[in-house]
Amino acid sequence: MSKISIIVASEKLDKLLPAATLATTAAVMGWESEMFFTFWGLLALKRDYEPKEVSSDYKVYEDYLRRAVSSGAMPSWLEILEQGKKTGRLKVYACSATMSFLGVKTEDLVEYVDGVVGAASFLSKAKDSDINLFIS
Template identity: 90%
Template sequence: MPKISIIVASEKLDKLFPAATLATTAAVMGWESEMFFTFWGLLALKKGYEPKEVSSDYKSYEDDLRRAISSGAMPSWLEILEQGKKTGKLKIYACSTTMNFLGVKTEDLVAYVDEVVGAASFLSKAKDSDINLFIS
């Protein structure tokens, strides 16, 4: 089966949504799928975090996106990820370096994080991917 690896380096709604969509879609297609949350992306893995903002360049579209989600036209990014996790094909990794400098502890992370890893470990897992994306 093909494999996709996505590095997520932003906690903004407009970055998390496509990252989760691609990762979960791959998982429900039976692909191996993995996401590595680093830098500001790691903030999205903290318990209780709910993305409400889009990137500053696209502020004028923020209300449109929120409306699409609250109306049910678009699922929330967490609902998307949860469905990907249910397949057993989606792995979620948190960046250990980012956790250090942001002072985030393992117990601060949401339960669906599979592992806390460094760059070398993630590269080793991702090296045989067919698709690699960096979303920030």
């Protein structure tokens, strides 16, 4: 079975959407799919977080993307992720070090997080992946 591992290091809408799209599409295609949320990416796993901003370099396009999502032309990143989770093949991991320095507790995270892990654990899960991506 093919496998993809994605490290997500940003909480911005323009990073979360492609990350979720690739992770979920892989899972829907029957692949194993793993996401590791680290640094600012971890903020996206906090309960009630709703990404509204794009990266500062692309502010001028922010309204286009927001409109695409709010009109339903593009699914929200959470809708995408939830469909991936439904397959049972998409795993979502939170970075333990980031949780420590941001003071985020396990109970602050959304329920679809499969575990809190460190770099070595994620690497050993990701090492047999066919595709590895770092999105920040």
